Amino acid sequence: MGFKALGLDCFPAEDSAEAGKILRTLTRESDEEYAIIYIEETFAEQLKGEINKFKDSPSPAIILIPGREGSTGQGLQALKAAVERAVGTNILGD
Amino acid sequence: MAGTTIIPTRMVLNQLKGRLRTARRGHKLLKDKRDELMRQFMDVVKLNKQLRTRVEEGLTEAFASLQVASSIMSPEMLEQALLYPRQSVELDMKFKNIMSVNVPVYSFTTKNNDPTEIYPYGFAQTSGELDDALEHMAKVFEDMLELAQVEKTMQLLAEEIEKTRRRVNALEYVMIPDLESNIKYITMKLEENENATKVRLLKVKEMVLQEAHNYK
Numbered sequence: 564m565g566f567k568a569l570g571l572d573c574f575p576a577e578d579s580a581e582a583g584k585i586l587r588t589l590t591r592e593s594d595e596e597y598a599i600i601y602i603e604e605t606f607a608e609q610l611k612g613e614i615n616k617f618k619d620s621p622s623p624a625i626i627l628i629p630g631r632e633g634s635t636g637q638g639l640q641a642l643k644a645a646v647e648r649a650v651g652t653n654i655l656g657d
Numbered sequence: 658m659a660g661t662t663i664i665p666t667r668m669v670l671n672q673l674k675g676r677l678r679t680a681r682r683g684h685k686l687l688k689d690k691r692d693e694l695m696r697q698f699m700d701v702v703k704l705n706k707q708l709r710t711r712v713e714e715g716l717t718e719a720f721a722s723l724q725v726a727s728s729i730m731s732p733e734m735l736e737q738a739l740l741y742p743r744q745s746v747e748l749d750m751k752f753k754n755i756m757s758v759n760v761p762v763y764s765f766t767t768k769n770n771d772p773t774e775i776y777p778y779g780f781a782q783t784s785g786e787l788d789d790a791l792e793h794m795a796k797v798f799e800d801m802l803e804l805a806q807v808e809k810t811m812q813l814l815a816e817e818i819e820k821t822r823r824r825v826n827a828l829e830y831v832m833i834p835d836l837e838s839n840i841k842y843i844t845m846k847l848e849e850n851e852n853a854t855k856v857r858l859l860k861v862k863e864m865v866l867q868e869a870h871n872y873k
Binding site: 621638 | 695698702705713716717720746752759760761763798804806808809811813814815818819822
């Protein structure tokens with residue numbers, strides 16, 4: 564909610580189904596209007612498929628941020644996945 | 658190439674040799690590309706890791722202070738205070754070319770340049786904790802923007818590296834060995850033909866000599 568004060572557009576969602584609906588509208592219907600979409604990690608868990616679809620296209624960037632409950636480590640997980648994809652193995656060592 | 662028949666002629670041999678040269682060259686170039694991409698990728702990954710930890714810490718802090726603010730103020734008041742933003746952000750996206758991968762570069766402009774202008778409310782009816790929360794958010798937002806850029810770059814680079822790696826491997830383990838074995842096959846076939854011709858000539862010469870001198 565605080566992000567609204569910074570001038571970002573906020574779309575509150577109750578659960579991941581609603582978040583998914585919003586995500587679809589943002590990515591499909593509003594034609595490239597949003598270049599970066601921040602989504603809470605707790606919602607992202609269920610929306611992995613949707614999010615992965617945009618991994619290889621330059622826009623929009625969908626970035627996971629920790630929610631109110633704190634970080635679940637999913638963001639770092641995504642980083643590891645990318646490394647694994649590029650190198651073939653996990654070379655970060657953790 | 659198993660399955661396809663190749664005609665053992667000099668022309669095909671020359672063609673194959675040309676292809677092998679191109680394949681070797683391509684292989685070398687792609688290998689260089691892969692190595693360079695990998696180097697860039699590692700830098701990006703390192704940066705991403707740092708930024709992510711910073712953003713996650715910053716956000717946790719911001720949410721915590723927002724939580725404090727919302728427990729001091731009534732929810733209606735809080736909502737009202739944040740209802741109409743004074744600040745607005747314009748995001749500009751350009752593309753930068755890293756080793757033929759187009760990665761986005763974001764630059765954002767805020768409508769109000771004064772950093773103290775982020776508070777969309779009067780100070781009389783809101784608590785100081787809300788100011789704190791917003792300040793935290795404003796601070797972390799810059800990192801978040803950079804994180805978005807770095808993370809997208811990382812994903813795009815990862816994809817490109819994967820592709821390049823496959824190409825390098827295909828050239829190294831399939832294309833080049835195949836071409837080499839085909840070339841070897843043709844050279845051997847041609848040598849065999851040459852030998853056969855030589856033997857035939859010797860035989861003919863012998864027969865001609867026999868005919869001319871009439872000896873057995």
